[in-house]
Amino acid sequence: MKSKEALDALLDIVKSADHTFLDPDKNLDAQGKVDGYRHLFHLMRTTIDFYLFNDPMHPTFMPLSNEHHKILGDNVDAVYYFTQLLPDQEYVISGRRFDSCYLSFTTYGGDADGSIVDRVANSINHRRINFDEDGRFEIKLTPYPKGDNEFMLDSDVVNLFTREYFLDRFNGQESELSIKNISNQGIPPVLDDEALARRIQIMTTFFQQSTWLAPLPVEFPMNDFLPPFPFDAEQGGWGTVDNIYCFGRYHLKQNEYLKIEFSSPECCYWGVQTWNYLMQSMDYRYYPVGLNKGNAVQNAEGNYTIYLSHSPMKVDNWISTAGYEEAIIFCRWLLSEEVPNKPVVTLHSL
Template sequence: GGLKALLPGKIAIAVQLMGWQGVMNIVRENSAERMLGRKKTQSRVSYLSLLDTLAEVDEVYLSPGKGVVTEGDIAEGHRLAWHLAGIGMRFFLEQDPSRPRLERLVTPSLKMMGDNPDALYYFAGLNLSSTRGEGYTLTGTYQGETYMSVTLYAADSPAGFAQRVVSEMNLSAMKLRKDNSFTIRLTKTDTGGLGSWMMLNEAVTCIVTRHYFENPGESVALDGVLAARIESNFIITNNGKPNDIPTGLLDDHEMARRLDLVSEFIRAHSTGRNQDPTKAPPWFSFTPNVIGQPALWSNPGNDENRGMGAPDIAYGAGYFKLNPKEALEITGMVPECAFGNVVLWNRYLQSLDYRHRRTSLNRKQMNLDEFGRYRIWVSAQKPTNPDIDWLDSEGRESGIIFWRFVLPTGPIDQPKTRIVLL
């Protein structure tokens, strides 16, 4: 006690917290680092690799070789990189497939993979082996969605995210109880039991639930109360019933494994993206100011259901390219469907600012005539004619126009486009 009283304040506190042995360990490790360099742990190697991955996004993905040359595109690409890092951290650093929990996949401030302002998406990683082969049980409650679905995706690795569909179920196949609750068994084989069944095999890496709403006012993605209610009502239970309580402390190997998954996830959605236009689905037009003929994502010609699309949805998309004195007029007819909307994205498949601007329109927000026909301008300036709907381009020279038609029951007309001088 007397010796501690003679020590400088910081050292005295260190001795009090860690004991003499703990302080001596620090002294020893500090000396070793000076002579031999930093201790090489698995997590440190993976952490530095993650930083290298972020640098690679800048050096490779945001380069002239990828068509990225303007200051604006470079800056927005850096934003994408950190959005991917944020999403990757939530799902691959903090989630555990043995105890999965559905969390929002994209938000107004974390965007990727063609997010939709009229929808709430939830994601969780799954792994059949984490359930001792028993699978999972999903319970939830219908919240008045225009369209709701559950999709199980497979990928070549857990961080591959969603490369192909294994099984899918929409609201029409869910066995809702009188209180609008439901149960879905996610197992390898249907052995009977409560609720509905979806096949989950060894290839499945994740689950995505979609919740579409056609609100006439504010985009549903801005409704934090509803988003929290859905998240709290949709629960995934491991049928294998792991009885061990998580330690809360990740060891060196496990932390390294999770950091590597985050790196892999970032690469998969940046430097690893296939940007070959010849591999794009037929409904995506690469002719400026032309929207491709909408088609169901599950069409055989669409590369065997690869990617994160949904089999129930017909998509149509294309690029707009405008000068400040031009507008792109889009006309057509909304088909018979459960849900329809159009969204503006940047080149990195992120929606434009729907918090402060009108950058998306669903059917209830459109001025449709008695036949269901629309007339929309994409431009920097709002049209003076109140009968014309407006999508705010934010003054951008270029971007992506993306249509969704959910569960269409008839033919879908290709949207017509023409340049209008302002």
């Protein structure tokens, strides 16, 4: 059977995937390697959700992450959904927005084989969408947009991510969202051997190429940041052009802490959080691992000072390492009026 051949190929990729983080050149510590194995299970789940359970003819919004399952650079303040698309179909996304500070639908162009996408095809954020007074909306994705709330579906489009950011995520209500293919009125056929094999082949490509994205490079500066940079539509990967990203890394002993100082331009959202090397947020169920524009306390001068340490500190704007001696510090700005300056980091002893 073609399905068995495809499954065997997938399992071969899964069995050898640990070389992507056990490679000595990755220079991961013991915890990073443990996270690498755990990440494989998260990636398997995502692979199944996105490409076995999802069908671009009959799309469904599949969640990217939650408190138990994290992948592809999740944010503690955000909710994400994914679906596949076909460029020759027309889709309607309906919903109602409640408490978010940012909502977007980003389509991506590339090959329809599970590969990492080549480019951002269309970035549709809340500023481009007409809502009614209750927050309800309906947008159409079509090769032939004609009016308000109709947006281009380019000829190379293969998938879409929704992004919704909150200044108080766990007390906020996420949007109600649904998607429907209005070009197709049929019932999905029974999945035969050839169709299942094709899905497994796509899953294999997605799984394998996703392991290329993480762990993140160990060349990131220690106890410092790289300069912030806007995401470019043509650079590949599932970023958004509305974002400015800033990567750093820390290594802290039990008696040490980082003092992070920065100013923010006017923006819709900014946030600072910790990730492990697999781009997974730390355990925000039990630790304060991120701060944002809505909950950080501003200094009298208008800038911000954030403290990172293993043990709680009696200061404003403290975030926890969540038990990680070494990991990533990640910042992002959404719809910023300009590129911010690099945060200033200093290492101190308690």
